[in-house]
Amino acid sequence: MSSAPSGRGGGPVSDAQRRIRRNPWLFTAPLVLLCLLVAVLAWEVICGNLSEATRAHWPWRLRLMPEEPLASLLAVAAGAVLARAQYARTVRPVLGWRSEYVAGELPGESKAWVTGILNGGQHNAGLHRADYFPVMDGDPHEGPVPEEAWMSAGEVGERLGAVGLRPAADFRLIALGAGFPLVATGTYETIRVGVFSKRFIDEVRAFHLRIQVVDSVGDTHERIIDCLKGAREAVAAPVERSRVTPPVPVPRTGTPAE
Numbered sequence: 001m002s003s004a005p006s007g008r009g010g011g012p013v014s015d016a017q018r019r020i021r022r023n024p025w026l027f028t029a030p031l032v033l034l035c036l037l038v039a040v041l042a043w044e045v046i047c048g049n050l051s052e053a054t055r056a057h058w059p060w061r062l063r064l065m066p067e068e069p070l071a072s073l074l075a076v077a078a079g080a081v082l083a084r085a086q087y088a089r090t091v092r093p094v095l096g097w098r099s100e101y102v103a104g105e106l107p108g109e110s111k112a113w114v115t116g117i118l119n120g121g122q123h124n125a126g127l128h129r130a131d132y133f134p135v136m137d138g139d140p141h142e143g144p145v146p147e148e149a150w151m152s153a154g155e156v157g158e159r160l161g162a163v164g165l166r167p168a169a170d171f172r173l174i175a176l177g178a179g180f181p182l183v184a185t186g187t188y189e190t191i192r193v194g195v196f197s198k199r200f201i202d203e204v205r206a207f208h209l210r211i212q213v214v215d216s217v218g219d220t221h222e223r224i225i226d227c228l229k230g231a232r233e234a235v236a237a238p239v240e241r242s243r244v245t246p247p248v249p250v251p252r253t254g255t256p257a258e
Contacts, residue, residue: 013144013208015224017095023218030084034077040064041074084217091216093182094120095223098190099230101238105195107169111238112197115227116190117211119182125213127180128220130193132156132173135206136163145224150210163203170197182213194227201231 022028044067047060054060064070096118101111119125131150151159153175157167165171172195182191193209207227214220230236 013206013224013226015226015229017221017223019092019219020212020222021220026084026217027088027219030077030081034074034081037070037074037077041067041070044070088215088217088219091123092121092219093123093125093184093213093215093221095182095211095213095221096120096190097225097227098188099227099236101236102195106172106197108197109240110198111240112195113201113228113231114192115194115196115209115225116192117182117225118188118190119184119213121184121215123216124184125182125215125221127176127178127182128212128214129178129210130176130212131210133208133210134159134204135208137203137205139205145208145210160204165200165203170200171195196228196231201228204228 043064047055047063048067050060097115098118099113099115102114103111105112105114130153132153132155133145133150134156153173157173160171161167167173174191174193176191176193194207196204196207206229209225209227210222211225212220212222
């Protein structure tokens with residue numbers, strides 16, 4: 001699992017996608033059934049190798065199931081567990097993000113840093129929740145973000161407003177509700193999640209967005225994105241229109257040639 005720095009001078013926060021929860025009915029139940037069948041098979045094999053005199057006493061005379069149908073059930077259960085694991089890998093979403101400077105997103109002539117997310121997998125996923133965690137310049141934050149520190153869109157808006165950053169002028173967040181479908185488009189088209197001004201980038205060290213989605217088999221996946229990652233890199237610097245007025249061409253004057 002790779003880690004990426006959380007902005008300018010912050011502690012490491014993993015930006016790799018990870019599975020945080022499995023569907024108990026489609027994963028835990030088949031696995032428990034497989035373990036029970038393995039235990040029953042082991043009991044029957046042990047009892048089958050004991051002498052007749054020993055099998056006449058308790059508990060060795062206990063027979064749970066004949067070995068042949070038990071082995072068949074065990075093969076079916078093992079196949080179901082492996083098939084479920086393979087299918088879960090097939091429908092696993094691939095959460096990605098892209099950021100760039102775009103003109104006309106916020107008031108003023110300067111370009112704004114725009115971040116969008118996408119699902120690059122083969123199947124759709126439903127949004128479970130989206131949380132935010134800002135790290136202001138000077139905040140003593142190091143290491144992973146504690147669970148209680150994550151905020152909703154409304155809470156993070158109040159936090160940013162308290163330090164003088166103005167909604168719709170310095171930043172704009174796109175609210176994503178639970179159940180919002182992240183469609184597997186097969187393209188690089190992203191769903192916009194945030195727009196940030198240059199002032200915002202100067203005053204906020206990192207702005208983490210945590211996305212949790214549920215796939216087709218009920219497993220929950222998570223990815224934490226630093227929406228400001230790359231905004232301060234020279235290679236991503238915006239190309240602004242030059243304000244220098246081009247010289248006006250002066251018509252030539254002179255004596256016409258004879």
